[in-house]
Amino acid sequence: MTTNAVPSKPVAGSRKPVRIWVDGCFDMMHFGHANALRQAKQFGDYLVVGVHSDAEIEHHKGPTVMKEAERYAAVAACKWVDEVVPDAPYLTSLELMDKYNCDFCVHGDDITTLADGTDCYQAVKDAGRYQECKRTQGVSTTELVGRMLLMSTEHLRRRQASDSNDENLANFRAGSTIGHPTTVVSHFLPTTRRLGQFADGREPKAGDKVVYVDGGFDLFHVGHIEFLRKAKELGNYLLVGVHDDHAVNAVKGSNYPIMNLHERVLSVLSCRYVDEVIIGAPYSVTKDVLEKVYHVNVVVHGSTPIDKDIDGSDPYRLPKELGIYKEIPSPNDTLTTDTIVSRIIAHRTLYEARNRRKAEKAAVEAAMEEEERRKKAEK
Known part of the structure; x- marks a missing residue:
């Protein structure tokens, strides 16, 4: 079942609307995700976005911060998205794209692999139905989680003496980060x-x-x-x-x-x-x-x-x-910025392990790209 964000926009003349497929985790949906969707929409007329379930992401990548219903809603609210497909498989297949009448798939210029290390998009690449857009530098879910882990290190140590997440969160809000900066410098440079x-x-x-x-x-x-x-x-x-x-x-x-x-x-x-x-x-x-x-x-x-x-x-x-x-009544007062920080604090070990795996994977991918450039230079 799909979730329609807005109806398809009319296309001038008799040309068939070009339908684009994008999929991803969209965990802690940020402006980097939005920029990827903006770029993808420029390739066509109608943007269909598949969002992976919590279980699918857990298997291939690690635990999510945001629950799948929260991620589905966040993607649907992005102004460049026309349709959301919940529980999209991690492997992007031609059959899936055909099911939603998508002409081709768009993804960022970073490599995405399954749990076994194979390319999630190899089949659509081989079929010539794949396009790339530029990844937004300076922001990622991993980097945002890292900011929170850095900022909360001291009171997470204190948690060993107290099981109260409320106390830890209170310490976080009070700025109890002995030995750490009270703010984190972003690598994002606005233009x-x-x-x-x-x-x-x-x-x-x-x-x-x-x-x-x-x-x-x-x-x-x-x-x-x-x-x-x-x-x-x-x-x-x-x-x-x-x-x-x-x-x-x-x-x-x-x-x-x-x-x-x-x-x-x-x-x-x-x-x-x-x-x-x-x-x-x-x-x-x-x-x-x-x-x-x-x-x-x-x-x-x-x-x-x-x-x-x-x-x-x-x-x-x-x-x-x-x-x-x-x-007006706050529609979702159970989900706040504090709630998200609490989730990170409560599962610090899991997220630190996920961030380490992400860094190791990035190093391998960089080595592969460097090797590919070297081979091309030798030809």
Whole structure:
């Protein structure tokens, strides 16, 4: 059974729409995944994305951080995706592509192998139905997990004396990382071109009701997505303010944010419900926010507790005074950035082992690629 994200877009003339197949784990769906899907969509007209089950990934790669239902929903919310196929097999076969009427498959320029080391895409490559797109450098699920493992090393050691995950998470939020930096430097280098690729550039139409929401949107997940979907339903145009690293750090604690501002902005921009983003929006909603980008009609917050600004003030004081503040039930308040961090902390050994295997595999793949280049140079 497939999950339709949006109907197929019409194609000019009588040309048959080109259908693209992409598959993957999409664990902790991030802007690197979104960029791969954006590039894949450029090869055709309709993008079908197969997402592997937890069991399939466990067998071939190791444990996932996000549950399969969470991963299915995250992929479906990406604005370049037209259809999601849950429980897609790890091996990409011609029969599978034919079942979904896909003309060819697109994958990043990194090698993906089965548990036995064979190429997942060899059959479609041999059939001439394979295309590659560039992998986004500086981000991966493995790298994000590594950031959290690095940041939580000290309080994970303390866990040996206490079985309380809540205590460990409290230590994490308080910045108890003796001997380790309180923030992790990302290898991602933002460019205006990348931001332009993710932004639609659509302005509100006359009469559109502009909805404003703000937040850190760290480790962008299905809880964020569902909130944005509900907020968008209150108007026609969704403007999202993403707080800068300093603001998030000041309010949330010394180990946050895990992802830097531009990484978080790209993740939000990839969501199909978002029309525009204010990069580095002030933590408190100001008159400038309400008037100088677009005229904001309603300011929305979830039902989760509101963290005060660093001066102790209510960040939503102004929209409340103006009568344009609205609170909506948080659609998935059981899944938060803290929840994801807790999962990593609770299963540290598993994720460290997975990251080691990934690093070893990358080294082997790099050696294979170097050997291939050497052979070509000798010819």
